[in-house]
Structures are given as C-alpha cells and as structure tokens.
Amino acid sequence: MALSSALDDFQSRSAALAPVLAALAAAGDIDGWRNEAYPVMENWGDPPLLKMERAACPRFGVRAWGVHMNGYVRRRDGLYLWVATRARDKPSYPGMLDNMVAGGQPHGIGPRDNMVKECAEEAGIPAAIVARLQGVGALSYCHQNADGVKPDRIFCYDLELPADFTPVNQDGEVEKFELWPIQDVAARVRDGFDFKYNCNLVIIDFLIRHAIVMPENEPDYGALVRGLRRGG
Amino acid sequence: MALSSALDDFQSRSAALAPVLAALAAAGDIDGWRNEAYPVMENWGDPPLLKMERAACPRFGVRAWGVHMNGYVRRRDGLYLWVATRARDKPSYPGMLDNMVAGGQPHGIGPRDNMVKECAEEAGIPAAIVARLQGVGALSYCHQNADGVKPDRIFCYDLELPADFTPVNQDGEVEKFELWPIQDVAARVRDGFDFKYNCNLVIIDFLIRHAIVMPENEPDYGALVRGLRRGG
Numbered sequence: 001m002a003l004s005s006a007l008d009d010f011q012s013r014s015a016a017l018a019p020v021l022a023a024l025a026a027a028g029d030i031d032g033w034r035n036e037a038y039p040v041m042e043n044w045g046d047p048p049l050l051k052m053e054r055a056a057c058p059r060f061g062v063r064a065w066g067v068h069m070n071g072y073v074r075r076r077d078g079l080y081l082w083v084a085t086r087a088r089d090k091p092s093y094p095g096m097l098d099n100m101v102a103g104g105q106p107h108g109i110g111p112r113d114n115m116v117k118e119c120a121e122e123a124g125i126p127a128a129i130v131a132r133l134q135g136v137g138a139l140s141y142c143h144q145n146a147d148g149v150k151p152d153r154i155f156c157y158d159l160e161l162p163a164d165f166t167p168v169n170q171d172g173e174v175e176k177f178e179l180w181p182i183q184d185v186a187a188r189v190r191d192g193f194d195f196k197y198n199c200n201l202v203i204i205d206f207l208i209r210h211a212i213v214m215p216e217n218e219p220d221y222g223a224l225v226r227g228l229r230r231g232g
Numbered sequence: 233m234a235l236s237s238a239l240d241d242f243q244s245r246s247a248a249l250a251p252v253l254a255a256l257a258a259a260g261d262i263d264g265w266r267n268e269a270y271p272v273m274e275n276w277g278d279p280p281l282l283k284m285e286r287a288a289c290p291r292f293g294v295r296a297w298g299v300h301m302n303g304y305v306r307r308r309d310g311l312y313l314w315v316a317t318r319a320r321d322k323p324s325y326p327g328m329l330d331n332m333v334a335g336g337q338p339h340g341i342g343p344r345d346n347m348v349k350e351c352a353e354e355a356g357i358p359a360a361i362v363a364r365l366q367g368v369g370a371l372s373y374c375h376q377n378a379d380g381v382k383p384d385r386i387f388c389y390d391l392e393l394p395a396d397f398t399p400v401n402q403d404g405e406v407e408k409f410e411l412w413p414i415q416d417v418a419a420r421v422r423d424g425f426d427f428k429y430n431c432n433l434v435i436i437d438f439l440i441r442h443a444i445v446m447p448e449n450e451p452d453y454g455a456l457v458r459g460l461r462r463g464g
Contacts, residue, residue: 211367215342
C-alpha cells in the first residue's frame with residue numbers, strides 16, 4: 001500500500017477516500033455504516049494519515065482502537081464483575097456478553113475522555129464515580145471474519161464501583177447488566193463462547209492483574225500473559 | 233540441543249550435568265556460583281527437564297524466572313515508590329537501583345511463596361502486611377551480557393504499604409531503601425541507566441497499570457506495553 005504524492009495531507013487524503021467508501025457502501029460492500037470517523041495510523045500517537053469510516057476499516061485491514069472497562073465490586077467474599085448483555089437489535093454481536101462499558105475510539109477525542117463518555121452513555125455512571133476510572137494498559141490482537149481483518153488494539157480501564165450502585169443503560173445498546181462472582185466470569189470465559197470475542201481478552205487481562213489467574217493455578221499462565229500483547 | 237535417551241528423567245539428567253558444571257566452574261567459566269538450583273523448562277508449569285545451578289543458566293541460554301515487587305505508598309499528593317539500592321558488595325550490579333524486593337525463582341517453591349519469603353528477608357516486611365501482596369502479571373525479555381544469554385521472565389507483584397512502615401533489610405543485600413515520588417522514579421527510568429536493567433521493566437509495567445504512563449502522555453505507549461511481553 002502506498003500513499004499518492006498528489007494527496008499530501010490528512011484532509012486531502014480523507015476527502016479523496018470518502019466517495020470511494022460511499023460507492024462501496026452503496027454497492028453493499030461495507031456493512032453497518034456508522035457515520036463515525038476513525039484515524040488511520042500504525043501506532044496510537046502517530047499523526048493520522050487520514051480518517052476513514054469505522055465500518056470500512058476491516059475491509060482495508062486498517063487498525064482500529066477501542067476502549068473497554070471492567071466495572072467491579074469488592075465484597076467480603078471476593079470480587080464481582082458487572083457483565084453486560086448486548087441488545088438484541090445491535091448490528092454486531094447481538095445478545096452476546098460484553099464488558100460493562102466499551103466502545104470504539106474515534107478521531108478527535110482522547111481514550112480516557114472517550115471512556116468517560118461511554119460510561120455515562122452505556123451504564124449511566126455518574127461523574128463522581130467515573131472520576132475513579134483507572135487506566136491499566138492496552139491489549140493487541142488480530143481478528144478475521146466476514147467483514148475483513150481487524151489488527152486492533154484496546155485501551156483497558158478498571159473501575160471499582162460502590163456495592164449499592166446499579167448501572168442503567170442510556171442508549172439502548174445494552175439489554176441488561178448482571179453482577180457475577182468473578183469465578184463464574186472466569187469459568188464462562190474459559191469454557192464458552194458467550195462473550196464477544198475481544199471482551200474475553202479484556203477479562204483475562206483483569207483476571208491476571210487481580211491474581212484470579214496465577215502461575216500457581218493456570219498451566220498456560222505465560223502463554224495467556226504474552227498472548228494478550230500480540231503484534232508488532 | 234537434544235536430550236540423551238540414556239538420561240530419561242529429571243534426576244538422571246540433573247545428576248549427569250552436575251559434575252560438568254562443577255568442572256566449568258573450577259575452570260573459571262562460571263562466575264558467581266550461588267548453590268541454588270533452577271528448574272530447566274520452556275514455560276512455567278511445564279515439568280522441569282532437569283535442574284541447573286543458577287549461575288550456569290545464562291552460559292547455556294537457559295530461561296530463568298524471577299519475582300519482583302513494587303512496594304508503594306498512596307499519599308494525598310500521589311503515589312510514592314520504595315526504591316532499593318543494591319549493596320556495594322553484591323556480586324551482580326552492586327550499588328545499582330532496584331525494585332523494593334526481588335529475587336530469583338528457584339526449583340521447589342511457588343512464585344508467590346518465594347515472593348513472600350523475599351519480602352521478609354530483603355525488607356523485613358511483617359506477615360500481616362505481606363498478606364496484601366497482589367500478583368499483577370508477568371514480563372518477558374531477553375538480555376545478553378558477558379555471562380551469556382538470559383531469555384528470562386519475571387512474575388510481578390504490587391504491595392501497597394502503610395505510610396508509617398519503613399523497610400529494614402535483613403540479609404545484607406540492600407544498602408538502603410528510599411521512598412520516591414512516582415514521577416521522580418519515572419524520570420529516572422526514562423532518562424538514566426541507574427536501575428538494574430530488568431527492574432526498569434517492572435517499573436514501566438507499574439507506571440502503565442497505575443496510569444502514570446498513559447496513551448495521552450506517552451507517544452511510545454503501545455511500543456512500551458507490547459515490549460514488556462516479548463518472546464514466544
């Protein structure tokens with residue numbers, strides 16, 4: 001892939017691509033148009049080469065970023081994790097289990113600000129609680145499906161929630177929230193395919209950082225730790 | 233490298249290697265004999281093929297594991313990290329800066345039990361405080377120096393310490409402990425070579441998990457996150 005020298009900045013490249021993407025969408029080659037611009041770059045922090053409609057990125061194998069949050073409660077008998085079930089009418093992965101709050105990372109907003117915004121929209125978490133949001137790292141993976149290739153990355157956040165807080169979805173994207181004992185979450189991630197594929201990774205990272213998964217109880221501990229940070 | 237079919241278990245392989253290592257040490261080819269057996273295996277949790285004297289492992293490029301702990305204090309004005317200075321008479325890296333507590337991972341003890349033991353020996357941390365020790369993951373790296381090649385891995389732990397606790401070294405391996413503001417630690421890791429090489433990695437992992445280093449303030453955020461989990 002090479003950049004045309006006739007298109008030498010972010011604006012001209014983005015403008016040249018827009019009608020091409022619109023034509024592909026009109027021909028049915030891009031599903032689920034979101035009207036949301038993603039920055040195109042190799043690494044977060046690079047100056048974006050151009051912006052591209054979110055739904056088009058996998059078609060071109062363009063890397064996308066997301067923000068995911070594990071909301072948890074510390075009880076006397078251990079950790080509990082809030083598990084979301086995606087709305088049945090969501091275009092992608094309807095009805096699957098999800099992290100408490102998650103979203104794509106569009107152009108023009110920082111990851112933490114984006115995460116804060118999603119916490120309000122998806123779970124109705126008040127600002128005073130969201131202020132405790134803790135950035136904890138990032139994951140990288142590559143996923144291929146009928147939409148194309150996603151060599152994507154996720155910025156991960158933890159949020160410890162008061163025992164008396166109950167999330168309430170504001171934007172219709174979540175069917176329900178349930179508070180699960182952490183061991184039940186771990187078992188479902190290990191034994192099933194009920195969570196949206198990349199949410200599993202965010203939970204495994206949480207399980208490792210909170211010593212639910214340890215070298216003492218998991219023969220594949222090293223492979224799991226390294227597997228969450230794939231890619232160049 | 234192949235295993236002799238005449239030596240078909242842990243005991244016979246370890247026994248066959250021992251006199252070879254002793255001869256190498258007598259010839260001056262293995263420095264700093266520790267009299268400490270390391271398990272030889274590709275991944276933690278594999279049945280060890282044999283055991284090998286710690287000081288001999290880099291000569292053979294044999295993977296070793298260690299346990300490192302970041303001891304921190306939460307004050308109103310932010311996080312503080314306990315920084316150790318290695319004793320001047322330590323055979324390796326004398327006088328260099330170090331994590332609060334760290335040690336090699338020998339054969340016959342689990343990582344967490346080993347870390348607990350080191351916390352008592354190196355910093356005099358009482359059992360009631362060590363009980364809060366938090367496993368947070370693992371790092372992998374490869375280091376080459378005059379001793380050989382170290383394709384090693386580190387199990388990482390966090391320990392939040394009370395503001396009124398002061399560590400006291402028990403085994404003569406630490407010259408002093410100092411409590412540094414986390415930003416001073418971050419600056420020293422970024423700008424200098426004062427920390428023992430692998431302790432830098434353990435601190436960078438801490439800085440990422442505690443959102444001192446964030447996508448918003450570090451252009452190399454992604455490279456740092458992935459760089460801490462190198463190796464197959």
